[in-house]
Amino acid sequence: KARTVLLATEKAFAAGAVNKIEDVCKAAKYTLKRLENYKSKDELLAAVADVDAMIIRSDIVDQAVLDKASKMKIVVRAGAGYDNIDLKACEAKSITAMNTPGQNANAVAELVFGMMIVSARNNFDGTSGFELVNREIAFYGFGAVARAVHKLAQGFGMKSFAYDPYIPADQIQAAGATPVSSVAELFDHQYVSLHVPLTNETKDSINKALLGKMPKGGTLINTARTEVVHEADMIEVLKTRPDFCYLCDVAPKDIEPYKAAVGDKYGTRLIFTKKKMGAQTAEANDNAGVAAANQIVGFFEKGETRFSLKA
Numbered sequence: 119k120a121r122t123v124l125l126a127t128e129k130a131f132a133a134g135a136v137n138k139i140e141d142v143c144k145a146a147k148y149t150l151k152r153l154e155n156y157k158s159k160d161e162l163l164a165a166v167a168d169v170d171a172m173i174i175r176s177d178i179v180d181q182a183v184l185d186k187a188s189k190m191k192i193v194v195r196a197g198a199g200y201d202n203i204d205l206k207a208c209e210a211k212s213i214t215a216m217n218t219p220g221q222n223a224n225a226v227a228e229l230v231f232g233m234m235i236v237s238a239r240n241n242f243d244g245t246s247g248f249e250l251v252n253r254e255i256a257f258y259g260f261g262a263v264a265r266a267v268h269k270l271a272q273g274f275g276m277k278s279f280a281y282d283p284y285i286p287a288d289q290i291q292a293a294g295a296t297p298v299s300s301v302a303e304l305f306d307h308q309y310v311s312l313h314v315p316l317t318n319e320t321k322d323s324i325n326k327a328l329l330g331k332m333p334k335g336g337t338l339i340n341t342a343r344t345e346v347v348h349e350a351d352m353i354e355v356l357k358t359r360p361d362f363c364y365l366c367d368v369a370p371k372d373i374e375p376y377k378a379a380v381g382d383k384y385g386t387r388l389i390f391t392k393k394k395m396g397a398q399t400a401e402a403n404d405n406a407g408v409a410a411a412n413q414i415v416g417f418f419e420k421g422e423t424r425f426s427l428k429a
């Protein structure tokens with residue numbers, strides 16, 4: 119059956135990735151409709167009306183979008199985090215929602231190390247920094263991205279710890295990390311790296327009490343979601359602890375209070391990417407885009423639902 123797949127990306131994929139997505143669609147005799155770099159929600163609402171499937175990135179898929187998508191059977195988030203999709207609304211309309219787990223894990227892991235090195239070497243300002251070897255890193259969540267960071271950490275000669283109540287401790291151990299039994303215990307280590315999804319449980323969960331526990335040179339790395347960290351608490355800790363560092367993928371809406379808290383150490387103690395950069399590599403775009411297209415074809419042609427998300 120001829121199907122139409124909408125690629126709706128407010129923040130477009132690299133051109134190479136789009137060509138590869140198109141190849142997957144063509145091979146299945148599907149039509150790829152492109153809505154890239156769109157500027158208003160109305161454009162998205164108009165584009166979804168006649169499509170069978172949709173590939174998105176961080177684009178918001180809410181009730182309004184689903185109401186217009188009268189033919190749509192499946193939406194795939196090319197990426198890991200899916201807090202931009204209203205899963206309950208999808209379920210109510212019998213629309214399958216999926217993500218493409220793991221496809222951008224290495225890209226995010228390399229960004230983590232990029233930020234760690236820039237911070238440890240004082241943003242290359244000519245002063246003496248420190249090395250990562252023998253230092254400790256603790257992961258909040260031990261899914262695909264955390265494991266990719268852990269693999270690089272092993273290469274750097276670091277020691278890893280992890281807290282993930284959904285993964286048996288022996289699996290964490292088998293991967294070469296030391297399991298810890300509470301979130302609080304993570305903050306006994308110099309580096310804490312966040313790799314949990316944004317949920318009601320994790321939102322604002324990283325607060326003053328936890329950050330205050332961190333040893334000298336304590337550094338929080340956040341490539342999960344900005345909202346996992348309690349904003350006012352973070353600004354207070356940056357202000358009161360001159361040794362503390364915050365390295366984060368995605369600047370908050372108002373960066374000024376953070377900058378004021380660290381003064382001229384912006385870029386060293388405090389690093390924010392301008393846009394979400396974790397998955398912004400040619401490879402991650404290719405991997406996630408192609409996986410999304412393949413999952414759509416597999417869903418229609420073979421009834422595959424392996425990466426379906428539950429509300």
Ligand code: NAD
Binds near residue numbers: 220285316320367
């Ligand atoms: P994943 O699903 O592979 O791993 C998430 C892990 O978190 C799972 O192992 C799960 O068991 C664990 N978890 C869930 N709730 C938890 C809780 N309350 N406490 C402890 N552990 C918990 O996902 P991933 O690919 O590793 O990505 C993790 C998150 O990172 C995503 O949800 C997304 O928000 C973010 N992410 C950001 C970028 C980026 O570009 N910056 C790219 C990929 C992922």
